[in-house]
Amino acid sequence: MVAIAIDKVHKRFGSLEVMSDVSLDIPSGEFVVFVGPSGCGKSTLLRMIAGLEPISEGQISIGGRVINNVPAAQRDIAMVFQSYALYPHMNVYDNLSFSMKIARKSRAERDTRVKAAAEMLQLTPYLHRRPRELSGGQRQRVAIGRAIVREASVFLFDEPLSNLDAALRVATRVEIAKLKDSLPETTMIYVTHDQIEAMTLADRIVVLNAGRVEQVGSPIDLYLEPRNLFVAGFIGSPAMNFLPCEIVFGPEGAQPKTPAINHLNTRFASTVHSGTQQGTLGIRPEALRISSPEEALFSGTVDLVENLGDTTIIYLLLADGSPVLAKLEGIVSMQKGTTMHVGAAPDNIHCFDSNGQALTRL
Amino acid sequence: MTRLMDLKPTPWGTVRFLALLTLAIIWTYPFVWLVSASLKGQLEIFSKGLNLIPDEFLWSNYQRAWVNAGFSVYMFNTVLVTAGTVVLVVFHTALSGYVLGRYDFIGRRVIIGILAATLVVPVGVTIIPIVDVVSTLGLINSRWGIILALAGGAQAAAILLYAGYFRGLPKELEESARLDGAGFFRIFFSVMLPLAGPVTATVSVLTFLAAWNTFLIPLVFTFGAPELRTLPVGMLAFVGTNETDWSGMAAAATISLLPVVVFFFFVQRYFVEGVAGAVKA
Numbered sequence: 001m002v003a004i005a006i007d008k009v010h011k012r013f014g015s016l017e018v019m020s021d022v023s024l025d026i027p028s029g030e031f032v033v034f035v036g037p038s039g040c041g042k043s044t045l046l047r048m049i050a051g052l053e054p055i056s057e058g059q060i061s062i063g064g065r066v067i068n069n070v071p072a073a074q075r076d077i078a079m080v081f082q083s084y085a086l087y088p089h090m091n092v093y094d095n096l097s098f099s100m101k102i103a104r105k106s107r108a109e110r111d112t113r114v115k116a117a118a119e120m121l122q123l124t125p126y127l128h129r130r131p132r133e134l135s136g137g138q139r140q141r142v143a144i145g146r147a148i149v150r151e152a153s154v155f156l157f158d159e160p161l162s163n164l165d166a167a168l169r170v171a172t173r174v175e176i177a178k179l180k181d182s183l184p185e186t187t188m189i190y191v192t193h194d195q196i197e198a199m200t201l202a203d204r205i206v207v208l209n210a211g212r213v214e215q216v217g218s219p220i221d222l223y224l225e226p227r228n229l230f231v232a233g234f235i236g237s238p239a240m241n242f243l244p245c246e247i248v249f250g251p252e253g254a255q256p257k258t259p260a261i262n263h264l265n266t267r268f269a270s271t272v273h274s275g276t277q278q279g280t281l282g283i284r285p286e287a288l289r290i291s292s293p294e295e296a297l298f299s300g301t302v303d304l305v306e307n308l309g310d311t312t313i314i315y316l317l318l319a320d321g322s323p324v325l326a327k328l329e330g331i332v333s334m335q336k337g338t339t340m341h342v343g344a345a346p347d348n349i350h351c352f353d354s355n356g357q358a359l360t361r362l
Numbered sequence: 363m364t365r366l367m368d369l370k371p372t373p374w375g376t377v378r379f380l381a382l383l384t385l386a387i388i389w390t391y392p393f394v395w396l397v398s399a400s401l402k403g404q405l406e407i408f409s410k411g412l413n414l415i416p417d418e419f420l421w422s423n424y425q426r427a428w429v430n431a432g433f434s435v436y437m438f439n440t441v442l443v444t445a446g447t448v449v450l451v452v453f454h455t456a457l458s459g460y461v462l463g464r465y466d467f468i469g470r471r472v473i474i475g476i477l478a479a480t481l482v483v484p485v486g487v488t489i490i491p492i493v494d495v496v497s498t499l500g501l502i503n504s505r506w507g508i509i510l511a512l513a514g515g516a517q518a519a520a521i522l523l524y525a526g527y528f529r530g531l532p533k534e535l536e537e538s539a540r541l542d543g544a545g546f547f548r549i550f551f552s553v554m555l556p557l558a559g560p561v562t563a564t565v566s567v568l569t570f571l572a573a574w575n576t577f578l579i580p581l582v583f584t585f586g587a588p589e590l591r592t593l594p595v596g597m598l599a600f601v602g603t604n605e606t607d608w609s610g611m612a613a614a615a616t617i618s619l620l621p622v623v624v625f626f627f628f629v630q631r632y633f634v635e636g637v638a639g640a641v642k643a
Contacts, residue, residue: 052537073543085534089556098552099542146542 036208078147267331268359282350291343400612450513459524
């Protein structure tokens with residue numbers, strides 16, 4: 001069953017269109033992550049679903065009901081804000097029970113739900129503390145608890161981990177993943193610019209750029225088969241290496257050629273019958289391996305070596321000056337200025353046409 | 363204590379201490395003289411000049427002020443009028459400040475400009491229209507009339523204090539409350555107003571002081587009802603055609619000032635915090 005249907009939604013601030021023609025169906029119980037660079041419209045889309053931002057055109061339905069004009073409180077949603085938005089003058093118990101108090105739930109019911117949520121989030125010892133007496137992680141758990149007690153069918157998270165330090169971010173991310181497991185019926189939409197959060201939490205990722213949906217798919221699909229240059233560059237860390245190339249189209253497929261690469265045998269499906277056009281080759285840094293000079297895709301001069309312990313990142317400069325990153329497992333000793341030969345499996349080579357659209361590998 | 367004793371006074375520190383002590387004495391001397399005068403005899407007040415110690419402590423001055431001059435009633439009136447004014451001022455200035463601070467609407471800047479302009483209008487200029495409005499409402503010889511006249515003015519300073527404070531609060535708090543199902547007034551009373559505690563304290567203290575000490579409006583409003591006089595207006599009773607009961611008046615003034623001093627002693631922290639916070643915002 002579709003929990004949320006976004007249909008041809010546009011958002012304008014005056015004459016400025018920040019979101020254009022966005023359509024998306026989110027099935028019930030799915031964990032969807034909106035990801036994209038700053039200003040891509042991901043938070044605006046979330047706020048339109050929440051009812052905090054009016055919809056300029058198109059419609060959004062929750063549970064089959066069009067909610068364009070339904071007040072935020074009646075949309076059966078709960079939201080966790082980046083800044084937690086806890087009421088500073090109320091203790092944790094009152095923060096958690098505020099929505100139920102407004103909904104005139106009985107004291108007994110409020111108590112039961114608050115205690116259950118507090119138990120789930122290990123907040124029981126802090127129920128009588130004010131937000132300022134809690135750590136960042138505890139505050140974020142209270143914000144999540146506030147969503148849980150509402151028993152809403154849709155949870156919206158607006159960059160909930162951005163204000164936490166690196167260690168807490170990982171711990172809270174794991175807690176959110178567990179929360180999803182414990183609430184399988186609840187649909188969750190999560191906005192982040194952090195692709196690690198997106199990759200680890202999402203059932204499906206929606207990549208947004210400049211107010212448009214670039215690609216929707218599972219994290220692995222997006223990683224393995226990016227639809228265009230933007231998604232290819234955005235998903236994956238370090239970002240995919242891009243090299244300009246010439247694509248020769250023929251009856252047997254498209255063949256990318258570039259002087260930087262020696263033996264490129266990977267072929268792609270032709271979108272046109274003949275001719276050539278400028279395109280881009282993409283290879284992920286982690287797809288590159290040290291190889292013999294005979295089998296190497298290309299050779300480059302080592303410009304910088306970063307040893308991270310589990311991996312080593314090597315910055316190479318090719319003969320034409322193009323920078324390429326290689327991410328190798330383990331500790332690799334390499335001197336700056338030495339020549340390094342690298343190769344990659346044909347399956348790991350991507351090709352994008354002059355419009356930035358991915359060509360299908362043959 | 364040990365730490366204080368360990369501190370060795372520097373020459374500059376001693377100069378500063380003495381300068382501040384002198385200022386404090388100059389500042390408090392009139393009040394101490396007033397208290398001393400309230401315990402002196404009628405002639406002694408003038409004959410002793412700046413000497414503060416009375417020959418004999420005449421507590422009967424206080425009895426005369428409290429019972430004969432009706433200051434017990436005036437005190438009651440003043441407490442009611444001041445409390446009513448503080449509540450009404452906090453209520454309407456907080457709401458106005460909230461809307462002006464949080465909502466962007468056409469004419470907002472004009473309204474703020476007009477409010478700021480009212481800061482320079484003296485009460486004496488507006489007394490005739492105020493009396494006119496209050497008598498039209500039929501509230502002229504009543505405590506409600508005084509409260510309305512005192513609280514109903516523009517109160518621009520308080521509104522602007524609230525507006526500045528509310529503007530600085532994160533919008534997520536309001537949005538979160540909206541998602542929790544709260545409406546405009548619920549958000550205001552349950553979330554925003556409690557957060558504006560320091561401003562409420564400042565506005566309350568300022569309004570308390572102004573309402574407690576105000577003279578002109580209660581004077582005009584109680585011409586026909588002497589039993590509704592407030593403490594400052596009641597002070598006039600000591601001024602006769604041929605003579606003035608100075609010692610009785612000093613006792614009455616001490617009675618009037620004592621609650622203010624006690625009140626300020628307890629709330630000065632909020633007062634300072636509120637003003638400092640408002641300036642920062």
